[in-house]
Amino acid sequence: MRDRVAIGTVSTKPHHWLRTASKRDVFLAMLAGASLFGIVAFLGLQRFLLTDPSGDALPIVVVAPLSGPDAGQGEAMLRGAQLAIEQRNAAASGTARRLVLTPIDETLGGAAVAKAVAASGAVAAIGHWSDRSAEAVSHSYADLRLPALMTAGSSPASENPWVFHTLADQVQETRFLANYVRNIVGEKAVNIVLEDDARGRALADAFDETLQRFGTKVLFRWTYAPQGADRRTRLEEIARDITGRNVAGTLLLLGRDAEASADLVATLRIQGVRNRFVALRDFGTAAFIDQFQRRWNGAGTAQAALNGTLITTPLLYDTAGPVAQNFQAAYTEKYQAAPDWLAGEAFDAARRAAEAVSPAKSLEEMRRAVRNRLQAQDRADAVFATLAGPAFFDKSGRTSALPLLGSYDGTDLVAAMTQLSPIREEGVSNYLGEITAGRALYVNDRFMYKTNVVYTGVKVHEVANLDLNGNTAAIKFTVWFRWRGNAEPQNVVFTNAVEPITLDKPERQAVDGDMNYRAYKVKGRFFINTADVARSYGTQLVGLSFHHATLSRNNLMYVSDILGMGISQRRQFGDQLRADRIGADAGVPAKDGAVGTVSDMLKGLNLGGEDSPLLAALKQAQVLAPLTGWLVDRAWISQEVRMRGSEGDPLFVGFGRPAPEFSVLAMAIILKPDAFAARDVLSHDAFLLIAVFALVGSVLAALLDRKDRGQFWRQQTLGLRIVCWPLLLMATANLALDYSLRNFTGAVTGNIVLCFSMLWWIVPARLLAVSLERFLWVPLERRTGRRIPNVVRMASAGVIYAFAAFGIIAFVFDKPVTSLLATGGLTAMIIGLAVKGNIANIFSGIVLNIERPFDMGDSVSINKISGEVIDMTWRTTRIQDPAGQIISLPNDRVSEAEIQNMSRARAFRVKGSIYLDPSYDPATVRAIVMEALAANSHAICEIADDDPVVNFVGIECVNGHWVSHFTAALSVKKGPHRTPALQELWLALWPRFRAAGIDWKQFEAAQPAPARPAIQAAA
Template sequence: MQNLRPWLGTLTKKQLFTLFFVLAAIVASALSALVWMFFLKEPVGNPMRIAVVAPFTGADKAQGEAMQRGVDLLVQQINRKGGIQGRMLAMEKIDEGTSADSAIQAARKAETDPDVIGVVGHWHGAAAAKAIPLYGEKSLPAILMTSAPDKSLPENPYVFRPLIDETTEIRFLANYLRNVVGEKTVFVLHEANPRGEQLATAFDEVYQRFGTKVLYKWPLTPGKMDDELKAVVAEVEAKKLFGTFLVLGEVESAIRMIATLREGGVRQRIVGMRQLASRGFQDGFAAEWKGKGTPAAALNGTLMTTPMLFDTAGERAQKFQTGFSGFHHTWPDWVAAYAYESAKLMSEALAEGYGKEGDKTLRQRVREHIAARNQVEKAFPGINGPLFFNARGIAARDSMVGLYDGASLVAAMTQLSPIREEGVTNLLGEVTSGRALYVNDRFMYKTNVVYTGVRLAKVSALDRSANTVEIDFSVWFRWRGDFEPQDVVFTNAVTPLTLEKPTREGKDGDMNYRAYRLRGKFYMGYSDIERNYGTQLVGLSFHHRTLGSHNLMYVSDLLGMNLVNRAQGEAGYPPDSQSGSGAEAKPKEPTLLERVRAYFHLDEEVTDPIEVALNRDKVLAGASGWLIMRAWLSQEVMPRGVDGSPVFVGFGKPRPLFSLLDAGMVLKPDRFDARDVLHSTDQFVYLAIFSFVMSMLARLLDRKDRGQFWRIQTLFLRMIFWPTLLMTIGNLARDYSLQNFTSSTVDGVVMVFDTLWFFIPARLAIIALERFIWVPLENRTQRKIPNVLRMTVVLIVYLLAGFGVVAFVMDKSITSMLATSGVMAMIIGMAVQSNLRDIVSGIMLNIERPFNIGDTIRLNNSMGVVSDITWRTTRLTSLDGQQISFPNSKTSDAEIQNFTKPRNIKRNLDVYTDPRHEPAFVLKLIKECLAQVKSLPTDAPANEAPKAYYFGVTLKEGAWVAHYPVGMYMPFAKRKAAIQEFWQLLWKTFEANNIAWRERPLQASEDDEGSDGAV
């Protein structure tokens, strides 16, 4: 340390401060490393893995890529939030191949990896059948994506299936075609293998139950499919066959079947199974199509069963779709959605079980967590609705029916929903009336689908205190059938709204259309949608007044809102088949700026087409200060009150569930938020540590007063790092309280930190006043500023901060407080106005400094030495020793003569002699005397040198005398001594040279008040 001191002494102040700052940064980095090592570091070096076992090569690789993208999205979302209890999550990509042997190898690779805690995948039924037993050996839970029949797969308590098997699905499709579509003639094209034969037979069996059968079945051999398809087209043309074509095959086979039929001129309806609803089919068909027109025209009207439709799904599915498209720059399909949902179910099990019950492995915890989802009350809130499994690990979900409108997949106008076992007692009556069907050995309702769109025009009058907002919007309905879907109830309307006179209406064939324009006041926060603290949920929701979800389902009319294809084009995603391109389109290469924004996750919600439309239409023009964080138009099935309606009340009656359409958006304040830059909790912790260390550095440097430079630097440190420390700790405390405390406690925590945002700047302002006003003023005046003045200023600053808290944190009016404060200030001011005037005058005197302590001054008619200057009075000691006090207000108004401020003062003397003496000789004698006066300054400038003149002969008191004026500059303190010395020397000189004086020579008085005083 002693060796360092000489070196430190050679550094400038700036260099020394930089050195201290760097050392503090090193300390902060070391503390951050320790916190990471002991608290934030992953408990185990290797991340936990979810294996995706799927076809990544061969004809079905598109399905494997969809599963991979779904799981990869979940992994990225979890790791962005710091992992699962500090441990990262990873995805293991394993190719299941095309044979049973390769599937076994893939399964063994997954189950032998100790870090793999679950498997998502297996597209092929044969591969899944071989792999299932292996997962039981190592207790590895697996969620299968295969559609193989239940009977073809062995049972294993570690294996779960969220999809219905394809045998049930083909029977459902047969019932739908026969009873809903009314199609009696169906032609089947299927792969020439056991699976194709089995599906074709199952379909035919259902048709035979209704008194008809499939007349034509064409098995197609994979190696000879092209020639066989051309023969089928020729046969159809030759025999003039008219009906519906059912294509049964994997994605590649289905593409070739449909493309050959359409290219051959077959225009009849085509139907299929879930393979036709995948993104792999859509992209593959666009690449395969070589016929006339666009791929969209060829696909238009194609109908298929599908596990999921995004326009009928809820807000979770909408959020997944937006996140998926923003991350992968392509649109998801049901394959990616189910893979994401399966991986999320596993990750939830890890989050709840990790670190607990040390005698169980992670795999066992995952399996037990999934198996516990065994009834609707315990269902997992999946993106496609509640997910739960029966005792065999099979999910209780049903198929939906989709339809290609061009290249866009939308819900068919009629869906089938199951009737529970203890449902309606008169089931046969429901079937006879046409409201229900008997499908797959159970009764199902025929549910009418209504395409519904909502366009928010303007949002205004956002009142947080009343929790209301005014919305101007349009709503429309497109439907088939004889009912009134616009008889709706707005669930969050402040006053009831009714749809009376439509702005537009029409009919296209059997399709009805009505549109309405409304304006109303709605409650905010109308649902429990997940959102951050401080945001506002704005929107509207409605359901039919009397028709439950088994009779009517609202779906988002994305086509009618012109969102689907526009969003793809704007986001730069691969174009759909409407582009007419025969080759598979590739994503647009991102720019450098886009790469940077993607790296920092700044574009997560930008690709949301609904949000883009709302921003384009300036929906928030009437609600300034807010930004759209995310938006959606989704359909949910929710329980609602029925006011005792007999349709829903009583044993065996359907549950009172209604299809509810929700058009909402989450708004955030239009201001900077730390979450826009810092995305993980770890980043907040590290920044808090750095800010704390720098705040402590400022405190250490202030322990000793080192001068104004260091005061400025430490204040600068506080101004930067106190708000940063408050921001980081506030966000951490808010996030922790949101997860662990009640809403009232959260509000209290937030209020505390919001209050500190006013008092921290107030404290910084007080420090700045102390360092740049009070201390310099004391140094200049050499007087201590009264504490009463300091405390008054501090009180005023904190009072202003308190007003800010009341106005902006508590959102209360401060008018009455300001009025009360003004009256009190007026009363106090009137009571102490004279003292305040003296204090203000004292401040001005200290600033202007017309005199200092020890100066000799003349104040009005009093002359003396300044002995003291306080904040109220100025004190003089007169020449005769008296103490005189003047109020500062009178001192500042008085005429002040300062005799100490000038370096020297001038004294004028008059010398008179007999006029008979030679003037030149007399002047010589006077000047010799002036040169001998020791009290005069020797270093005076030339203009202050002593001078003497001959002024002629004048009549003085009845006698003629010669007049010699004399001028001398001297210090004020030596004025009397200099004058006395001069007169003594002059008297001796005149006497020695016989210069005649009058009996009493006329001379100036030595009194300071005489005419010969300083002029």
């Protein structure tokens, strides 16, 4: 029969079920209710953390081509902006306004775009790829008082205080390219193929005017219409004209539409044009490469056709710093595609707008705050850290950033071997000397440094001797340099080397025309964990970094040789595209029925995280073979600019002197312990869900324990704690670490980990102590009916917590516990000797409670001490004797003594002896005694149910006289009633003997030595 829970007699259905349900069913119902409450709490907490608690989310408008031939550009812009907003929302506090993107298709036309922007209620706007769209909507931003960041568009800067241009003016960019082609490339013959529109003609004129300053002019110009059915025919005519005239020199290609530009390059190459191509940033987008792959059907590969094309670009990922590297990794992981410069510009614009959002009450105030924040970025000491480097807006709202020069190596856009950077130092006066020395150029009305780009690669062969105490590791690697000119890039300083390392004799070297190559094999010890990067606690950052010993970033810049290291992601795309195109040519359709395009292939490739090419190369090389217990978690190679002390060098000391900024190349590997970790399989939301459910379960257990409901509920609540406490500890630890890694220093994170590491010992100890209480002491109290002394409970719990403390010292603080154990043992021995008597009494009391030879109120005889047990403590047993005195006996003496428990018997037999003159008839005497026994008054003693017995023993000689010996036996229920029972028997016999003529005097007179008739009792 199941154990029922008596709840009440209410007749309603829920109460009826509770009244009749078993404890198990009630507990399961409580768990279901707690689970439902946990789900609601989780959803509410998620809404509080991820949404705006004070109102709806704030929209930021993204105006981009979402349809038509430039839809690929719009997709890149949306992706970059979306990633910036997601990162901002994830890093924002729970009280910050959440941001969302509102995309608007700019191909709808200026009026429709302006109307959609006005209806959006946005706090800021970013975007525009089309110049017409940007110019048509620009005045609307002023009318709406809506700050706008133009991520593209070549329209000149206006006096509109609400519009900010994040890219350089393309006219200035074209002049910049003309300077580079003439003075760096050294080209003296240039021709132009341009779109037949106002923009194309303006850019061509700017390029021609710049060349004429150096005595060079454009020889030929060809125009084409970017749209129309006859576009390809016109492009083929241009190609035949170029080849027919044997036109020499460089061809500047001007185009805006990705499809038309790709068609232009493909047609020229297919028709046999082999001139060098140079172009503006429009030819450096992922959409252009996608369209070029679609269009290419010539002999050879598309990579070969595009190889060597020189373009200007706002951003090069191989020369950018860690911020851009992190963006590239996050973008690749999220979208399974490598980002182009346009995605990076949209990311920067969205980040700028998001960081400028203030907690103002009204939309107008927030828009004004964003505008003011952007306007404040108007000078060199108030820059914004973009992916390409620090930048600010000039007085006309145009960015201060200058374009970089990239060159296609296949379909990979890598940094050109020489870059131009502005000379900003006010104290530099010897510009002519800098130009004469070949270190500077006069470009676009300003002097600029010629910066040598050195492609640098690192291949790690082995990581060994990881010393966590010394914070060092031994690394064996090969480093190589590829550069042009007379620089000595191998003269480097390893910033984290334990001892100085000099690159003396190269292992390999080569010269290919004006290209130099040196490779060095190095082995040394390096300090670990020297970079402040986000990583899980317990992991170790192993790596190396170096910069040139004397040349600052103005003269030399290291960039990672991703092609030489074999870690180019876009090259993997190209290999996949070639394979699919070959299959398509053979009649085999690509995946999803599409001919292999870049956008199609990117969707099926996983290039982030564990499958990154660098990480795969390190695992294949087994760089951790000398180490045990460690795995490679992440790895990257990046370049950055780092400030170095001037050390008194006059080149860097004094007003207006260049800052001692040096180009640094770093290779880093994150090592993680070769052990299971919850964060490897659970996401942030999963930890949050577990924490909520574990907290709800813990609260339910605490509420149920507020009142003692019996052993069943004690077991259930203990089970809840055993399940919920470790889960709560695990989830909160990971959530706290994730938050700490984002917001606090490494020292704070270390202290948090230390606290949770101690809790992993304290919580199990607490659970063990509770289990001991509920499964040993409470059942023991129920069996014995006595309370276990608190000192016993405290002593057992103290032992458990002492072992937990030793575990914390040994495994958390990594300290030896031998001396503590020895000291603790000696202390315990001294204390034990001092209180050994009390300890013996305590454990004897435990034994007595377990065996229970007597209960409270029992009549016992211990060591000839008889009485009633009235109390039993952790040290003594108290007995009250018949006289009322209380006798305390130590428990160790009680446990060793012979114990007679007279309260445990069903009845106590009382036996008395009667001696009379032999002259009386035994039968008569026996009958009289039986009558007396039957007539017992029961006033004092409680007679048992056993029948009384009277026996005639016979004639005996007692004290020299012959007497008749009779025995009378009866039973009483309580031991102390034996004497009163005999007294009642005597009182009943006396009148009966007198009435029967049994005269005690005659007996006395007949005897010379009187022997009084007597009753002798025996138990």
